[in-house]
Amino acid sequence: MSSDTPDQTAPDYKSTLNLPRTEFPMRAGLPKREPEWLARWERIGVYDRLRANAEGRRPFVLHDGPPYANGHLHIGHALNKTIKDMIVRSHQMMGFDARYVPGWDCHGLPIEWKIEEKYRAKGRNKDDVPINDFRRECREFAAGWVDIQREEFKRLGITGAWDRPYLTMDFHAERVIAEEFQKFLMTGTLYQGSKPVMWSPVEKTALAEAEVEYHDHQSHTIWVPFRVRRGGNAPMPDVETSDFDGANQAVLADDLHAARVVIWTTTPWTIPSNKAIAFNPSIEYGLYRVDATQDESWTAVGDLYLVADALAAQVLEQARVTSHSRVRGVSAAELGGLTCAHPFAGIEGADGFWDYDVPVIDGDHVTDEAGTGFVHTAPSHGADDYECFVKRGWVDRMTYNVGEESEFLPHVPFFAGLTVFDRKGKEGKANRTVIEKLVEVGGLIARGRVKHSYPHSWRSKAPVIFRNTPQWFAAIDKAVGDGQDTYGTTIRQRALTSIDELVTWTPRTGRNRLFSMIESRPDWVLSRQRAWGVPLTCFTKKDTQPTDPDFLLRNEEVNARICAAFEEEGADAWYADGAKARFLDGIVDADAYDQVFDILDVWFDSGSTHSFVLRDREDGTPDGIADVYMEGTDQHRGWFHSSMLQACGTMGRAPYRNVVTHGFTLDQKGNKMSKSLGNTIVPEAIIKQYGADILRLWVAQADYTADQRIGPEILKGTADSYRRLRNTLRFMLGSLADYSPDIAVDRDDMPPLEQYILHHVERLDRQVKEGYASFDFQGVFQKVFQFATIDLSALYFDIRKDALYCDGTDSLERRSALTVLDILFHRLTGWLAPILVFTMEEVWLERFPGDDTSIHLQDMAATPESWHDPVLAEHIETHRAVRRVVTGALELERQAKTIGASLEAAPIVYVPAETADKLDAEKFATLCIVSNLTFSTDPIPEGAFTLPDVPGVGVVFQKAEGGKCERCWKVLPDVGTHANPGVCGRCDKVLGSS
Template structure:
């Protein structure tokens, strides 16, 4: 075999007579320097547009891009996300679809607004003194700058798409459609104004959605606060039992409860001034405990009686510095008894409060009360807690809501003692409110213990500052209010439609995404649509002056007004809402502008991005006929973000989900599994990888990882990826070399090919199915691993290794023509199979063979692979051949390591085969060619003791023997007939090739 060019220094030089590989394809890829050239070439020949122009009747396939935010350089998560999307689009295009991809950007919202505010503060400017339209224009310019930067960074990664005309949520048409989608909520009655606690950022001074929250450890003050029982009904004992109070007035308080106190525990002392109830659970066992002794420094007094959950009494009283010898349990306190009690606020009667807290505090039962921690009772402030609010809503007590805390988390001027004090300051640090509340409680005898604890607490993911629950008027979309008659088949409410879409219409990859999104939709509250900021699409609605939110004419609903707003936004953008005279422009002449208030809150940016299906999929020429995407693909955090808001928004306006597939990727971690952080120095930036290795190595890393889970990346992982790339590149280079000057005249029909070639075709048919199924399932890891194994194991280490001899040394034989035909078939499939992943390298491979100004692998489809190529019986036979071959090659490797031989062609082993099926297979092939030896003997004789064996192939043994004869100076085989032919020093095969 011609593994290398023979040394002919002392013999005739036959080097020029060999069919050596012919290719200019370089061993070293040089990707960082060469990739930009391919990008320029693709842009010059307009590949994306050419594919659109020649689409014909191809079935459409649309991946709708979840918009990244336009405010910084790309991070590794962006690279992962866009690369997966690109692979999906390219793969479906090459599988025969008309696969469109319109990239987009999220442009409105707090992050950009915050950046402009920071710039103002650095210059000593006050945002509130800048005209709102001027401020919005600065936000727009900021976003435009970053869009240009990110577009170039995405293109450098080889991402295909309509980069010349992306969608932007701040485009005028987009702002019009976002407003129109909002006004659909207005017109169907889904929109309402409510006053309920929302997560509020004191730093950013706006409400936040759940998707804008992340949880971090936070150290909080903890307090145990006793609420004195003011009065309550007596619960009669069962008939026949002694009861001093049997038959007494229902308002008569049991004697041992007179003056007793119900103790609550909280980590938010600042909410105590807003307390309106104390909650208990009917499932918890409670007791009445009396203090019988006390240490010197203790807020409890001898004779004090506390009602506590039995499971938490010892822990609570210990926090109050009471040892177990200093209190006793008097009796059970039943839930029925608790339900009759009315409490006093701990600041009731405080001097200087002018009766501010002199109101009744009822006891209420609630299913969120547990005895896992605290006291078994929950302090309830409906203005500062979701559960608290729901408890009051259920009872019709919303008139008892408090409005004590302002937008900077400051107590408002009407609150005694605490006015102006903040919970958190403008930098997110703890303010003075907690300390002042605790001090006043101590002064009023309203504390039995205090402490500090570290716990998980909600923070704004932008400012990283802690948030509070704050009651504030906001605009909501009611997700359980009827918005249609249900004739569309998906339900009459947003929640019903969303859940049914999840169950019946959408396929999730991985499947776990279904349960996650379903559970979120199933339990979520109404959607908070409003934000108290300036940069975004306003809530384009008007409210009647003097009307209450519950009044039927509170909101103006008029199609003509809506149409005027839409027309203005189309021409001028959402800035039209803010210019002087806007109210008059939109309302007159149909309504008196003086009778209406214009709403200036902006829409939650999740409503912006949730509406993109309308102005991208529905309205664009390169959208979809039904306004529904084949795929939405984002990170797992988008189950509570874009997947979620898009589902709610679309179900509210068009009745069903805007997607057929939801594909989710995990987060990218460092090599040790740690979250990337600049402070840890473990951040891997995509541009650094591109500069060192090239974008194809980054893309290959994406393809090799299970993106549905969290992935890891780092220097060692990238080195391994680069090594895989080199091995694959070598396979491609060998194939190109073997195809030099291949023409149709060389082509051989598969039926006329040797078995080895037909086995390769069988493997191609198998893999073609794997590739198509894998790409359709978005499983790039499986596709690449199967193709890579085929290239390195089946081809490089087996088929190419065997056929080198025929390719280099045969003359114009049927065997060589068949091998080259197979190489051509391999070429067209491997390049198109791998083009969606290795976009630059497969173009390099393609152009090496098919140079030309208009040539590109990305204009090709994956070729059809005939089903007739499949031959399972033949594959079974060759599996047995390969089993035996592994034993032979392993045996020869030992001889090579021991320097008995220098190359396998020096061997002529004897192979003992005890398995009749393997023996039959070997008898029908040129097994010496398969093993790359000069000769081989296959025998059914029993395996002798000295033979080499492998545990995994127990029925085959190899006895080493050296080849007999002389070395052919052309092919290097050692054969007895060398030197007996016309051409000096050749074997019969080489002599015939020389003519």
């Protein structure tokens, strides 16, 4: 039957039709109604009932990467938590005991910074406040935001143990974090070292790579010539000594005695800490003479400079040299034996501070892509620089010239007290003053400015510096010595083995990213110079050096005392008066030890969560390992990374089996969201306008493995998809008002069309479950949506409306259709419940009302494999192909207003003989929703309608002959010849039996 409604002038016949009956509204009203379902789920205890009902099932645990308890949710939070919720809900409905414990990261600098801001506004100094009073305010601040964010997450429809989340500031959590740190202490992987780390002058603490983001920054650039002093004694490692014999014997060519080695740097403030110059033996170098200059050049005719050949022209042009000559090439052997003077060597007022040798050394990090081919090396202020010195055993040559506020310390001549960056992150006077001094002593040949990507603190947004400072590290290449050597003896080996052998990565590129990061990373900096966090619970012996075997106190009894105190009082116990004596007295001499007051990097906190969530909780996992970690791609250098290092250090392997990664959220034009651009979209606004289900549907429709776009137009499209799906569900609900199990038809007794739909159901059920198992929500929704809107609404429902509305109650077609609709109802609601949590609850309750029922207490229905029937499917696909030609021909007639509805047609369909044998005209007329239809195997006449992708089929339009049935609207010859006036034989029979 057509989609038009029956003629309103025939009310008697309309009342005899089995029209859909439902109160399910077409307008969802989600913003208003969703809170009612949230309250209902809480009232009936859906999450806890699932746990009780799932006893005995295999546990499936997604371990929640803790968001930071600081501020309202942004769209990235909504994306993240919704994907997690889909993973948890889908696995629960596929037969697992899918547990989800939400958590929060509560320690660290952002919270501490907020309390400091409050103090500064009142003119108070944080250092004047008792530390545990300060920590109490941080705890209260974090607790307040946990409560706010919890309600915001719940509003998104996220299921979980919201009444018992994990918090890194809970006393038990703080105890376990300390306990996990003590494992590093006891196995010997913890050490105190002095090396350059990224340091925030604003926050006055070391930062991990995960706490740093890169932004454009305009830096000074300088080209500095270092005067060659002599041939030195600094051969390159791993190179035959004979290559350097001439240089090592200080036999230098005359032209090199007068030469200067040119370096280029974007950090002039590090020049006072220069200790070497690095070159790369694989680069071609030359000795260049200045032949002519501009008047304002800082070079002179006859000057000799050593630079890489590939960069010589641009270096000398920058120095305003108008003509130059390449005197000769300079070999690696010659360069490796050079010793230079520091640019400030011998200057008046420096008291010999810089009168040391500056050796020229090799370094693989040197390139000839920019600069001069020589790299100014300050081992206290650069990672590559430091490694060059470690490789040579020159760590004792490190400098300690810069303090925690990026200020030159008092012992540095000329520059003492000058800062690189001030407390607001603005440039201080250090760079300019160093440049001015270089100009004064003839230590520059050029200067400039460059905009480049530069590290900034992701919290203060201020630039950071590399600064040599004593810190605590976890050695990732030292044998752990804990006996858990299945995947390697060191943290790095265990991590790399875990990445390849134990973890499945979605998308696969996540593996490559984390592998390369861990493969090349330095030791893990564990310490921070702040107050709000878990302290490094260790003691150092007085009058010893970090390299001494007994420098660190390693005592299990002391450790147990600390952990017991933390369990009862939290980490504040470490800062209480008399804490050192409390923990040491009666075990060792407390006066012989110093207490360490640095706090742990918050990434160690969150990296340890597997131990106090997965291992310690009843709703954790039997082996303390999560089935899934799922976060944004930035967490390859954050939580995925720190969790891997921490777990490999304490339990010998990765703490997860699957890592799922999502991209970033952009506006609908592909731009990063920014308050200054006015293109931010917050979850609260979307929920208020559309409802959380539309936001969840946007997540399901997006390829979350890449960056996703969101904006008004995209959300409108999402809402349109939702309406189309809702319309499908509404039709099902209306038709199922007449269904009861006693009228059900077995699959083998159903007409071929119903068997074909069940074949699709079986295939789609497999695809949906495979998609959910592999976290492919976009694939799941696309397949379900296409099935619901095309295979069902546009095909099956359209065809079967006639039988559903007009057939008698005992009709096989009608009973079969209702049986299939019941099957579809259970499949569609189950498949879509993890995505559209509110709407599927509404659909479920519309059909199965009750005080304690919920779609979310159901599993996805089991689907018999016997429904799979590829032979039948191929047969029906032939019908569908021919049908497309028929409907295409009718659409042209409808557009030409020859007909108003397809039931006015009785087309002739030309098909090959082998196809005609598979088709029944009467049944095919029902499929095409026409009143009559004739097949012909004659050649397709000229002018017949055809489609290029359905060869051999043509359609010639003809109008149906007869009268229009006032009940079913078919046009048939027998209308008006029966007892009931104006109806066809089928309708007369139904009316006669009613």
